[in-house]
Amino acid sequence: MSLFLCVDCGGSKTSAVICDASGEVKGRALGGPSNFAYLGIDAFVDAVKVATSNALKTCVSPASVAPVALPPSEPIFAAAWLGVSGVDSQAAIDKITPAISALLGIPAGRNLIVCNDTHLLAAPLQMHDDVSCAVTCIAGTGGIVVSFTQVEGGGLKEMGRVGGWGWILGDEGGGYHVGREAVRQILIRSDIASVEGPWEVPLKGKETLQTRILELFGLTDVYELLTAIHLPDPSSTNPITDPNVPEYMHFPREKRLSQLAPLVFASAFEDKDPLAINVLKTTSGLLVDQICILLKENTLKGVKANEGVICFGGSLAGVESYRQMLLDRLAELGHVFKRIEFVDDAAAVGAKGLASTERASKA
Template sequence: MSLYLCVDCGGSKTSAVICDAAGEIKGRALGGPSNFAYLGIKAFTEAVKVAVSDALKTCVDPHSVEPVALPPPQPLFAAAWLGVSGVDSQGAIDTITPVISQLLGVPPGRSLVVANDTHLLAAPLQMHDDVSCAVTCIGGTGGIVVSFTQEADGKLKEMGRVGGWGWILGDEGGGYHVGREAVRQIVLRADIASVEGRETVDEAKNTLEGRVMKQFGLGSDVYELLPAVHLPDPGAGLAVTETNAPPYVFIPREKRLSQLAPLVFQSAFEDEDPLALKVLQITSRELVQQISILLRPGAPRAVKASDGVICFGGSLVGVEKYRNMILDQLAERGHVFKRVEFISDAAAVGAKGLASAHT
């Protein structure tokens, strides 16, 4: 009963970390995707079960190949905290909580917390005495921003949230958003050139268009991107019979665009491609607009940047230059945070924060 479990359930992976009362990590494991909105309760629970079982295995015997049975035959965890992408309502929390309670052997209540994955990133608010609020900003597979204060008992209190609507409706600042904007800007440049003629560009830095076209296995006509992007998902009434079909045919539409994000970052920050930099300026600006809603002066549930910490999490905002774009635009709007943190391991930070709050 001295173990504390935190599970970061994301769109790309599930990360489970177990620590003791002193905050020392005793076990950890990675599993497959566990976005609740995309998977549903059955597949979500199975993903959590595999990750937690493997993490427990490293606690007991790092060299063991035998899984640890769940539910446990006797209580193992003093408390558990699940940060779940795709959990955006009390109804979703109410669906997950009893299932996870039974799986982990942790009773519902203070010892079992199920919340959106952004809550894990707010753990630094529990660790710093000089801040009274936090804004968490996820920019990875998806995107969302959430603000928090801390209650007297140490529990995090969500104040406001913006975004996180999924790739069809938004996910500003995330991989899909960046990839979509890259294609939009490439095609828009071709549209403008059809009227004004091809603009003069520095070919040494004009790398984004070529990388994107190569990714799709296309030639030089950028308008070929349009059917490639809009082609239905594999299995969605589309029969592929050609053995030499381009790779994108077998990739879901969301991934066709989100997988372009690394190409944009490479072109922007390694090659200084103006078009790639423009893409990131646009996507970061939309993310900043969302953060600014949480900071609106005079709003009854707004928080103040100068009193708080902004906590970044996700592969895209993990790139310092992209993160600085966001911070610079916030500063231009008068929002300068007292602390800035990038959390590369939300599950580990969450586990330590959980142990700190319960001991």
């Protein structure tokens, strides 16, 4: 049992990384979405199983053609760490843990960690001696922020969390929110124009955000977006087979919104479309508001930016220009972090962290 597994379970993909006792990555694989709140226990476990099985086969020398069967016939992993989006309570952790324990062949306990995916991003707190706290900020398909301090022995203690309520209720700063806000601002602009008259000045030689979105949906009227967004999700028992049906009808409603985020980013940072820039100022501003809740002074669990590290994760936060919008707004409000990190491979960081903890315990 010399292998250490970390699985980063997100709203868009599952990333499984396996390393050996020295911390060297031996296998990795990607799978489909694994947000526990959206999928439920059975589909969640299946997603973890597929990603982990495929990661295991890359550990075999020579690499196996077929995924390695799970549950294992004999112990494979010394420890595993699952960071799961949609896990927001102890009840959810208690529901997941027995199923994952059986899947991986690891008894429930200190060698099997199940927590929210934000915990994986806090690893830089353990790597820097000059900081006493961390704020993790995920802006991917969804959005959430969590603060941590370090406890004796190198472990992490969650202090506070804000957001991560899912695409219907929030997920400020994430892909759902960006797409939803883009459609909202396009509709608001059209409502105003119906009273005041057209006011948009086309960008010379550039596509506007409105043009990009209407083209994606194959529409010509802004108000047709209402139908395109609100149409019910496709049925899994009665799939659409008519080739004349618009492509967006094949996707669930949340995907219709989150797929707009790349269009907003292109319009904002490539075309310099004022509307797209305003969308991102709105979404990033609301995410910053959530971070500021964690930084409130003279509160029970508030942390100080100037004593900490902010750790970004997620596809949207991976765009430097968007990340800078967040940092600039924080600075305007008087919050400048001592260190800034972007964790682009949380599963690898987690797997290496498990191995490092094991080595330290044996030293």
